[in-house]
Amino acid sequence: MTQFTLIIASILGGLSVIFGAFGAHALKKNLTEEQLKSFETGVKYQMYHAIVLLLIGFNIKLETASETYMVYSFIAGIVLFSFSIYGLVISSAKNKKLRFLGPITPLGGLLLVCGWCLLFYTILNIS
Template sequence: MTQFTLLFASILGGLAVIFGAFGAHALKKLLNEDQLKSFETGVKYQLYHAFVLLIIGFNLSLETALEKYMVYSFMLGVVLFSFSIYGLVLSAAYNKKLKFLGPITPLGGLLLVLGWFLLTYTFV
Protein backbone atom coordinates (compact mmCIF):
# COMPACT_ATOMS: atom_id res chain seq x y z
CA MET A 1 0.00 0.00 0.00
CA THR A 2 2.83 2.39 0.83
CA GLN A 3 4.52 1.91 -2.55
CA PHE A 4 1.23 2.42 -4.39
CA THR A 5 0.54 5.60 -2.39
CA LEU A 6 3.98 7.03 -3.18
CA LEU A 7 3.65 6.12 -6.86
CA PHE A 8 0.17 7.65 -7.09
CA ALA A 9 1.36 10.80 -5.29
CA SER A 10 4.35 11.24 -7.58
CA ILE A 11 2.16 10.84 -10.68
CA LEU A 12 -0.36 13.36 -9.30
CA GLY A 13 2.46 15.80 -8.56
CA GLY A 14 4.00 15.46 -11.99
CA LEU A 15 0.64 15.88 -13.69
CA ALA A 16 -0.08 18.96 -11.57
CA VAL A 17 3.10 20.60 -12.85
CA ILE A 18 2.21 19.69 -16.44
CA PHE A 19 -1.38 20.91 -16.07
CA GLY A 20 -0.21 24.09 -14.35
CA ALA A 21 2.16 24.88 -17.20
CA PHE A 22 -0.52 23.96 -19.73
CA GLY A 23 -2.97 26.30 -18.03
CA ALA A 24 -0.49 29.16 -17.70
CA HIS A 25 0.66 29.00 -21.32
CA ALA A 26 -1.58 27.09 -23.72
CA LEU A 27 -4.93 27.85 -22.10
CA LYS A 28 -4.27 31.50 -21.30
CA LYS A 29 -5.62 32.61 -24.67
CA LEU A 30 -8.51 30.14 -24.70
CA LEU A 31 -9.97 30.65 -21.20
CA ASN A 32 -11.47 33.73 -19.62
CA GLU A 33 -10.19 34.91 -16.24
CA ASP A 34 -12.78 33.00 -14.18
CA GLN A 35 -12.19 29.79 -16.10
CA LEU A 36 -8.43 30.14 -15.68
CA LYS A 37 -8.86 30.64 -11.92
CA SER A 38 -11.03 27.53 -11.72
CA PHE A 39 -8.45 25.52 -13.66
CA GLU A 40 -5.71 26.81 -11.33
CA THR A 41 -7.81 25.77 -8.32
CA GLY A 42 -7.90 22.21 -9.64
CA VAL A 43 -4.13 22.26 -10.14
CA LYS A 44 -3.48 23.66 -6.64
CA TYR A 45 -5.65 21.09 -4.91
CA GLN A 46 -4.06 18.32 -6.95
CA LEU A 47 -0.56 19.43 -5.99
CA TYR A 48 -1.43 19.97 -2.31
CA HIS A 49 -2.86 16.49 -2.04
CA ALA A 50 0.06 14.94 -3.91
CA PHE A 51 2.28 16.37 -1.16
CA VAL A 52 -0.08 15.10 1.53
CA LEU A 53 -0.01 11.60 0.03
CA LEU A 54 3.79 11.69 -0.13
CA ILE A 55 4.03 12.71 3.51
CA ILE A 56 1.52 10.05 4.53
CA GLY A 57 3.31 7.41 2.46
CA PHE A 58 6.64 8.16 4.09
CA ASN A 59 5.35 8.49 7.65
CA LEU A 60 2.50 6.02 8.20
CA SER A 61 2.50 2.25 7.88
CA LEU A 62 -0.77 2.26 5.91
CA GLU A 63 -1.65 -1.16 7.29
CA THR A 64 -4.84 -0.39 9.19
CA ALA A 65 -8.22 -0.08 7.53
CA LEU A 66 -8.50 3.51 8.76
CA GLU A 67 -5.24 4.49 7.10
CA LYS A 68 -6.24 2.79 3.87
CA TYR A 69 -9.63 4.55 3.83
CA MET A 70 -7.83 7.84 4.42
CA VAL A 71 -5.47 7.29 1.50
CA TYR A 72 -8.26 6.16 -0.82
CA SER A 73 -10.34 9.18 0.20
CA PHE A 74 -7.51 11.49 -0.75
CA MET A 75 -6.80 9.65 -4.00
CA LEU A 76 -10.37 9.41 -5.22
CA GLY A 77 -11.18 12.87 -3.89
CA VAL A 78 -8.43 14.62 -5.80
CA VAL A 79 -9.23 12.75 -9.00
CA LEU A 80 -12.94 13.57 -8.78
CA PHE A 81 -12.40 17.15 -7.61
CA SER A 82 -9.52 18.33 -9.80
CA PHE A 83 -10.25 16.34 -12.95
CA SER A 84 -13.92 17.29 -12.95
CA ILE A 85 -12.87 20.95 -12.75
CA TYR A 86 -10.52 20.43 -15.70
CA GLY A 87 -13.32 18.81 -17.66
CA LEU A 88 -15.86 21.50 -16.80
CA VAL A 89 -13.51 24.35 -17.68
CA LEU A 90 -12.22 22.86 -20.92
CA SER A 91 -15.64 21.75 -22.12
CA ALA A 92 -17.10 25.20 -21.37
CA ALA A 93 -14.24 26.84 -23.27
CA TYR A 94 -15.24 24.81 -26.33
CA ASN A 95 -18.97 25.54 -25.82
CA LYS A 96 -19.71 21.86 -25.13
CA LYS A 97 -20.12 21.99 -21.36
CA LEU A 98 -20.18 18.56 -19.75
CA LYS A 99 -22.85 19.32 -17.16
CA PHE A 100 -22.73 15.84 -15.63
CA LEU A 101 -19.33 16.78 -14.15
CA GLY A 102 -20.91 19.52 -12.01
CA PRO A 103 -22.07 17.23 -9.16
CA ILE A 104 -18.81 15.27 -9.25
CA THR A 105 -16.70 18.22 -8.07
CA PRO A 106 -18.36 18.58 -4.64
CA LEU A 107 -18.32 14.80 -4.20
CA GLY A 108 -14.55 14.91 -4.70
CA GLY A 109 -14.35 17.78 -2.22
CA LEU A 110 -16.28 15.75 0.36
CA LEU A 111 -13.85 12.87 -0.07
CA LEU A 112 -10.94 15.25 0.46
CA VAL A 113 -12.55 16.53 3.66
CA LEU A 114 -13.14 12.94 4.76
CA GLY A 115 -9.47 12.18 4.13
CA TRP A 116 -8.45 15.12 6.33
CA PHE A 117 -10.82 14.03 9.12
CA LEU A 118 -9.50 10.47 8.95
CA LEU A 119 -5.95 11.82 9.11
CA THR A 120 -6.90 13.84 12.17
CA TYR A 121 -8.46 10.75 13.72
CA THR A 122 -5.20 8.78 13.27
CA PHE A 123 -3.46 11.36 15.46
CA VAL A 124 -6.09 11.28 18.21
Protein backbone atom coordinates (compact mmCIF):
# COMPACT_ATOMS: atom_id res chain seq x y z
CA MET A 1 0.00 0.00 0.00
CA THR A 2 2.90 2.35 0.73
CA GLN A 3 4.42 2.03 -2.74
CA PHE A 4 0.96 2.47 -4.33
CA THR A 5 0.42 5.64 -2.29
CA LEU A 6 3.80 7.08 -3.27
CA ILE A 7 3.31 6.26 -6.96
CA ILE A 8 -0.16 7.84 -7.07
CA ALA A 9 1.11 10.87 -5.12
CA SER A 10 3.95 11.40 -7.60
CA ILE A 11 1.60 11.05 -10.58
CA LEU A 12 -0.95 13.48 -9.12
CA GLY A 13 1.81 15.92 -8.14
CA GLY A 14 3.33 15.83 -11.61
CA LEU A 15 -0.08 16.26 -13.23
CA SER A 16 -0.77 19.29 -11.06
CA VAL A 17 2.38 20.95 -12.41
CA ILE A 18 1.33 20.13 -15.98
CA PHE A 19 -2.23 21.36 -15.41
CA GLY A 20 -0.94 24.50 -13.70
CA ALA A 21 1.28 25.30 -16.66
CA PHE A 22 -1.55 24.47 -19.07
CA GLY A 23 -3.88 26.82 -17.21
CA ALA A 24 -1.33 29.61 -16.94
CA HIS A 25 -0.31 29.50 -20.58
CA ALA A 26 -2.73 27.71 -22.90
CA LEU A 27 -6.00 28.50 -21.13
CA LYS A 28 -5.20 32.00 -19.94
CA LYS A 29 -6.29 33.49 -23.28
CA ASN A 30 -9.63 31.67 -23.26
CA LEU A 31 -10.70 31.94 -19.62
CA THR A 32 -12.22 34.76 -17.63
CA GLU A 33 -10.51 35.80 -14.39
CA GLU A 34 -13.10 33.87 -12.39
CA GLN A 35 -12.64 30.73 -14.50
CA LEU A 36 -8.86 30.99 -14.19
CA LYS A 37 -9.15 31.30 -10.39
CA SER A 38 -11.36 28.22 -10.27
CA PHE A 39 -8.90 26.26 -12.40
CA GLU A 40 -6.04 27.39 -10.13
CA THR A 41 -8.02 26.23 -7.09
CA GLY A 42 -8.24 22.75 -8.60
CA VAL A 43 -4.49 22.76 -9.28
CA LYS A 44 -3.63 23.97 -5.77
CA TYR A 45 -5.82 21.41 -4.02
CA GLN A 46 -4.41 18.67 -6.22
CA MET A 47 -0.83 19.63 -5.36
CA TYR A 48 -1.50 20.12 -1.65
CA HIS A 49 -3.07 16.72 -1.35
CA ALA A 50 -0.43 15.01 -3.50
CA ILE A 51 2.12 16.33 -1.00
CA VAL A 52 -0.01 15.03 1.87
CA LEU A 53 -0.08 11.60 0.21
CA LEU A 54 3.72 11.69 -0.10
CA LEU A 55 4.08 12.53 3.58
CA ILE A 56 1.65 9.77 4.50
CA GLY A 57 3.45 7.26 2.30
CA PHE A 58 6.82 8.06 3.83
CA ASN A 59 5.68 8.29 7.46
CA ILE A 60 2.76 5.93 8.08
CA LYS A 61 2.94 2.15 7.66
CA LEU A 62 -0.53 1.96 6.06
CA GLU A 63 -1.41 -1.38 7.62
CA THR A 64 -4.87 -0.80 9.08
CA ALA A 65 -8.20 -0.48 7.32
CA SER A 66 -8.60 3.14 8.44
CA GLU A 67 -5.18 4.00 7.01
CA THR A 68 -6.14 2.38 3.71
CA TYR A 69 -9.46 4.25 3.66
CA MET A 70 -7.55 7.46 4.39
CA VAL A 71 -5.38 7.00 1.29
CA TYR A 72 -8.35 6.09 -0.90
CA SER A 73 -10.33 9.07 0.45
CA PHE A 74 -7.54 11.45 -0.48
CA ILE A 75 -7.08 9.93 -3.94
CA ALA A 76 -10.79 9.85 -4.77
CA GLY A 77 -11.22 13.33 -3.29
CA ILE A 78 -8.44 14.75 -5.46
CA VAL A 79 -9.84 13.17 -8.61
CA LEU A 80 -13.44 14.17 -7.96
CA PHE A 81 -12.70 17.66 -6.63
CA SER A 82 -9.92 18.89 -8.90
CA PHE A 83 -10.84 17.08 -12.09
CA SER A 84 -14.49 18.14 -11.87
CA ILE A 85 -13.31 21.75 -11.55
CA TYR A 86 -11.09 21.31 -14.61
CA GLY A 87 -14.01 19.87 -16.55
CA LEU A 88 -16.40 22.60 -15.44
CA VAL A 89 -14.00 25.40 -16.31
CA ILE A 90 -12.91 24.05 -19.69
CA SER A 91 -16.45 23.12 -20.76
CA SER A 92 -17.74 26.51 -19.61
CA ALA A 93 -15.05 28.27 -21.65
CA LYS A 94 -16.28 26.37 -24.72
CA ASN A 95 -19.91 27.35 -23.92
CA LYS A 96 -20.82 23.70 -23.36
CA LYS A 97 -20.82 23.59 -19.57
CA LEU A 98 -21.00 20.06 -18.23
CA ARG A 99 -23.45 20.79 -15.43
CA PHE A 100 -23.45 17.22 -14.11
CA LEU A 101 -19.92 17.91 -12.81
CA GLY A 102 -21.22 20.60 -10.42
CA PRO A 103 -22.41 18.19 -7.70
CA ILE A 104 -19.25 16.09 -8.04
CA THR A 105 -16.97 18.88 -6.78
CA PRO A 106 -18.42 19.03 -3.25
CA LEU A 107 -18.44 15.23 -3.08
CA GLY A 108 -14.71 15.34 -3.80
CA GLY A 109 -14.30 17.98 -1.11
CA LEU A 110 -16.17 15.79 1.34
CA LEU A 111 -13.83 12.89 0.57
CA LEU A 112 -10.83 15.17 1.18
CA VAL A 113 -12.30 16.11 4.57
CA CYS A 114 -12.80 12.38 5.31
CA GLY A 115 -9.15 11.82 4.46
CA TRP A 116 -8.11 14.52 6.90
CA CYS A 117 -10.37 13.08 9.63
CA LEU A 118 -8.90 9.63 9.07
CA LEU A 119 -5.40 11.13 9.20
CA PHE A 120 -6.30 12.72 12.55
CA TYR A 121 -7.62 9.36 13.77
CA THR A 122 -4.42 7.64 12.59
CA ILE A 123 -2.19 10.16 14.36
CA LEU A 124 -4.14 9.72 17.60
CA ASN A 125 -3.61 5.95 17.40
CA ILE A 126 0.12 6.03 16.63
CA SER A 127 2.02 5.18 19.78
